[in-house]
Structure formats: C-alpha cells, structure tokens
Amino acid sequence: MARPSLREKIVDSGVRTLHERGFASAGVREITAEAGVPQGCFTNHFRSKEAFGIAVLDRYHERTQAIMDETLRDQRLPPVARLRAYFDTIMEWLDAAGWRYGCLVGNLSLEMPEHSELLREHLVQVCRSLTASFAEAIRAGQTSGEIRSDLDADDAATFLLASWEGAMMRMKVDRSPLPLEQFKRVIFTMLLIP
Structure with missing residues (x-):
C-alpha cells in the first residue's frame, strides 16, 4: 500500500488538531508537528x-x-431508524472522544464567519449538503407514514441540523451525553406520527 502524501498527512492531522484546539489557536508549527x-x-x-x-x-x-451513506441512506432500514442510526453512530464517536470535541462544522461555524468569507461560504455549502441529507430521510419518512406530513421537510431538516449542532455545543460544555439524549427524545417526539 502506498504511503500517504505529506499533504494527506497534514489534512488528516488537521482534522484532529482543529477538533481539539480550534482553527484560530492552531498554528502552522503545531499543525505540521x-x-x-x-x-x-x-x-x-x-x-x-x-x-x-x-x-x-x-x-x-x-x-x-x-x-450518512451507512445510516441515513441505508434503504434496508425504515426512515426513522436511519435517522436514529445516524445520531447513534455519531454519539459513539463523541463518547470515544470523551464528549469533548463536538462537530468540526459547528466549531468552525462559531469561530470563522466574521474572519473569512471564503471559509464562511464553504461552511454554507457543507451545511446545505448536510441539511439535504436530513431532508431526504424526512421525506422518505413522510412517504412511509412514520414522520408527520404537516412539516416542510426542508424546514424540519434545517431545524434538525441546527438543534443537533446546539446539542453538541452543550455536550462539549457539560462533557456529557445528556444534551444529545435530550435532543433525540424531543426531536423524535416532534417528528413522529402520534
């Protein structure tokens, strides 16, 4: 197997470094080290x-x-089970990280928009992509009768992503899964057909 390029090593390490230290506080020296x-x-x-x-x-x-391919887009699962599988999978990673780092998209969103228009625009694209994936699962759930059809799928997906990001921020502060568990209890109660 070929060795990863130096660029790939820097990018892979950068994901960890920016997660742990944030964009502004991570210097080039630290990133390369x-x-x-x-x-x-x-x-x-x-x-x-x-x-x-x-x-x-x-x-x-x-x-x-x-x-998302393994969870939200797994057509073998009912749509609500796909959503649950996605959040459960992310929670497993967050648990392994000691509930400390949250989502890099959310972290960068809080840190960068005022300082970098280019990065801000890129974050907008990433958030649109994530929202579209949630909307797809919500639409499938509406079609199958699992998810309320009186909700606009795009609005619900936007709310879902914003709420999830907020729950992860609170999780980081508390260093506890409780905000994520509360998010899941509330969001699934709101989305599901009574």
Whole structure:
C-alpha cells in the first residue's frame, strides 16, 4: 500500500488538531508537528491557513457523508431508524472522544464567519449538503407514514441540523451525553406520527 502524501498527512492531522484546539489557536508549527512533517511542507501544499481549513473541512465532510451513506441512506432500514442510526453512530464517536470535541462544522461555524468569507461560504455549502441529507430521510419518512406530513421537510431538516449542532455545543460544555439524549427524545417526539 502506498504511503500517504505529506499533504494527506497534514489534512488528516488537521482534522484532529482543529477538533481539539480550534482553527484560530492552531498554528502552522503545531499543525505540521502533529502531522510529523517539516513546517515548510505546509506552504508547499496550502497557499494559506484558510485554504488548509477548507481542505480539512472537506475531509471531515467526506467522513460525515460516509456515515450518512451507512445510516441515513441505508434503504434496508425504515426512515426513522436511519435517522436514529445516524445520531447513534455519531454519539459513539463523541463518547470515544470523551464528549469533548463536538462537530468540526459547528466549531468552525462559531469561530470563522466574521474572519473569512471564503471559509464562511464553504461552511454554507457543507451545511446545505448536510441539511439535504436530513431532508431526504424526512421525506422518505413522510412517504412511509412514520414522520408527520404537516412539516416542510426542508424546514424540519434545517431545524434538525441546527438543534443537533446546539446539542453538541452543550455536550462539549457539560462533557456529557445528556444534551444529545435530550435532543433525540424531543426531536423524535416532534417528528413522529402520534
């Protein structure tokens, strides 16, 4: 198997570093040290820290999409079970991380919009993609009769993502799964057909 390129090592390490330390507080020296590459490699592969942030966001989004493929898009499961499987899978990762890091999309959203229009626009695209995936599952649930049909699927998906991100922020503060468990109890009660 081929060895990963230095760029790939920096991006992979960047996902961990930005999750743990945040975008603003992670310096190029720290990023390259975590990746185990010379500092000069950073500028060889990224024209700016902002370009690096976008590459890291894309890698994180690829991983999230892979989880969505295994859960939200698993046609063998009923739509509500797909939604539950997605949140349960993410919660397993968050548990392994000690309820400390939350979602990189949410973290960057809080940290960057005022400082980087390019990164902000990229975050908008990622959030649209995530919302579309939730809307697809909600529409399937409405068609199957599991999810209330009086809700606009796009509005419900936007609310779902915003609520999930908020629950993860609270989880980070509390270092507890309780906000995520409360999110699931409330959201599924609101979405499901009574």
